Amino acid sequence: MFHTSSFHHHDKFILICCADTFVGHALAAYIATVLQHQPGMISKNWRVRALCERMEGMADLVSLNVDVQAQMKHVKSTVIVPGMTENQVSDAVNVIDAASKEGVKRVYMISMMGCDTADEDTPLGQFRKIEDHLRSVYAYGRWSVFRHTFLHNNFIFWTRMVEKNGELGMPMSSTTEFTTIDILDVCDAVTTVLLSPKKQDTDDGSAVEAIKRIYELTGPCTYTGDDAVNKLCKAIGAEEGTVKYKELELQNMRDYFEEIKKTHLPPLNTTVTANTTSPYVPDPQYHLEPVAIEVMLGWFVAATVSGVMGKVSNDARDLLGEPPRDIFAFFEEQRDNFRPPSGGDGDGDDIV
Numbered sequence: 001m002f003h004t005s006s007f008h009h010h011d012k013f014i015l016i017c018c019a020d021t022f023v024g025h026a027l028a029a030y031i032a033t034v035l036q037h038q039p040g041m042i043s044k045n046w047r048v049r050a051l052c053e054r055m056e057g058m059a060d061l062v063s064l065n066v067d068v069q070a071q072m073k074h075v076k077s078t079v080i081v082p083g084m085t086e087n088q089v090s091d092a093v094n095v096i097d098a099a100s101k102e103g104v105k106r107v108y109m110i111s112m113m114g115c116d117t118a119d120e121d122t123p124l125g126q127f128r129k130i131e132d133h134l135r136s137v138y139a140y141g142r143w144s145v146f147r148h149t150f151l152h153n154n155f156i157f158w159t160r161m162v163e164k165n166g167e168l169g170m171p172m173s174s175t176t177e178f179t180t181i182d183i184l185d186v187c188d189a190v191t192t193v194l195l196s197p198k199k200q201d202t203d204d205g206s207a208v209e210a211i212k213r214i215y216e217l218t219g220p221c222t223y224t225g226d227d228a229v230n231k232l233c234k235a236i237g238a239e240e241g242t243v244k245y246k247e248l249e250l251q252n253m254r255d256y257f258e259e260i261k262k263t264h265l266p267p268l269n270t271t272v273t274a275n276t277t278s279p280y281v282p283d284p285q286y287h288l289e290p291v292a293i294e295v296m297l298g299w300f301v302a303a304t305v306s307g308v309m310g311k312v313s314n315d316a317r318d319l320l321g322e323p324p325r326d327i328f329a330f331f332e333e334q335r336d337n338f339r340p341p342s343g344g345d346g347d348g349d350d351i352v
Contacts, residue, residue, distance in 0.1 A: 011045045011067075014194060015078040015104075017095050019050035019061065019068070021292075022153075022282040023110055023183065024081035029279045030187035031194065032064035038195075049075065051095070053083070057286065060279060072102040077194055080109040080134065082127055084292040092130040100137050108190065109134050111147045112295070113216055114302030114309060123291050124298030135213075144193065148186045148217040149179045149309060150299055152330035155228075156281050157288065159337045160260055162243055166341040168232065169246035171253045171300045174225040177310035178303045179218040183280050185316055185324040186217055192319045216313035220323040228327065235331035238340045250297055257296070261288040281334070 014031060018024040032048045049067040052058060058068050078099045082088045092109075099107050111127045118125035131145050158168055172178075193215075223231075225245035233242050248256075261284050282288075303309035316324045331338060 011047050011074055013047055013049040013067065013075045013077075015049045015051060015072070015075045015099075016081065017051045017079065017092070018053075018081040018083040019058065019066075020052040020054040020056075021081055021084050022287045023151075023186070024050075024052070025057070025061070025279050026183050027079065027081065027110070027187050027190060028061055028066055029064060030184070031191050032061065032066050034191055034195070036064065053085070072098050072104065075099070075102065075104050077106040077108070078104050079190065079194070080107065080130065082110070082130055084287075084289045084295070086291065088123070088291065089126050089129050093133050096130075096134055096137050106142045106194075107134060107138055108143065108194070109145045110186075110190070111145050112299065113147045113149045113218070113311070114299055114306070115147065117302055117306040117308055118298050122298050123294040124302070142211060144211070144213055144215060146186070146190055146215045146217055149181050149219070150296075151186070152180050152182045152219075152325070152327050153281055154296065155327075155330065156334060156337060157257065157260060157284055159339075161256065162232070163339045163341060165246075166242065167244050167246040168225065168229050169248040169253070169256075170225060171248045171250045171297070172225065172304045173247055174245045176303055177222040177224055177307075179222055179309060179312055180327050181217050181219045181316060182325045182330055185219075185320060189215065189217055189316050189319040215315040215319070216311070217316040218311065218313045218324070220312070220317065220326065222310050222312060223327060231326075231328045232331045232338060233340075235328055236335045236338050236340060242340045250300070253300070254293060254297060257284075257288050257293045260284045 016024055016028040016031070019028045028048050028050045035046055035048065047065060047067060048061075049069065049071075050058070050061055051070055052068065055068070061068060078095065080092050080095060083091050085091070096107065109131060111131055112124060115124050115127035115131070118128070120126065120129060134143055134145070155168075161167055161169060225247070229243045229245045230240060232238075233240050299309065
């Protein structure tokens, strides 16, 4: 029902689920762009197919020759990106089962660090349910899970707090250590395995046991809330202390996200709904769905309770061939969106 482009019977597709989520859309756009710049892949008829619920904002994918429709025909690899809906588990299970039935040989999943320690009834914990189903259905096949940490790019949701209050507030202490990673590095790592599946092998053999199953994608180091505001101030050319870290209650963070979804304008140089060239910066009005908010809040809980978000992994570096981008690079790139308060201490509009 989502048919938007024709395909040749020789086409071989990489299916990306939930392309109307931030991660799904970014991944579909990234892989399609890489294919366009690799003539060998084009000559072998490789294309991206995107599965989505909302057709709004898919024009940029169609312009990249992405086939936007719901079917498994000619699909050779599938990437499960959990949807940001209450049906995220059942929807993902249906796709995994359909892929198995159609004989899709390689299935991968985008998950999040912390899902294995979160309550299974929470949106973050349900990522683990999807992982378990994938592991069960493809027990003897080629499957892997990419668990990423908090995305640099999500900090775009804090631009209003920075501008109005001169604060970067999160529901964890200023000394809690956490990692982040850029969506571009996540896409690059996943694409490396998708297009060069032998990189997934852990030795020279071809046995199922030699396949790396879980990748943990983090940046090159840990940060604290204080580290983050210092890097932000430096990136935007502001004096140290212009933006301060603030520890928030979980409900205050939820209220803030819900408020900016309703009232905040999209950031500059973005997004799929703004019909621009970059799908790598999220739009609060489009992407801050209730489940997406709860997933982020679950990440903060995991960072505080289990400390798992303070773990640095070399998996991204090994796949990229170089260290992932530091959070400073993202703040510097988005400096026009992070405008410090003109009065130094905010304008009195208490938004959290």
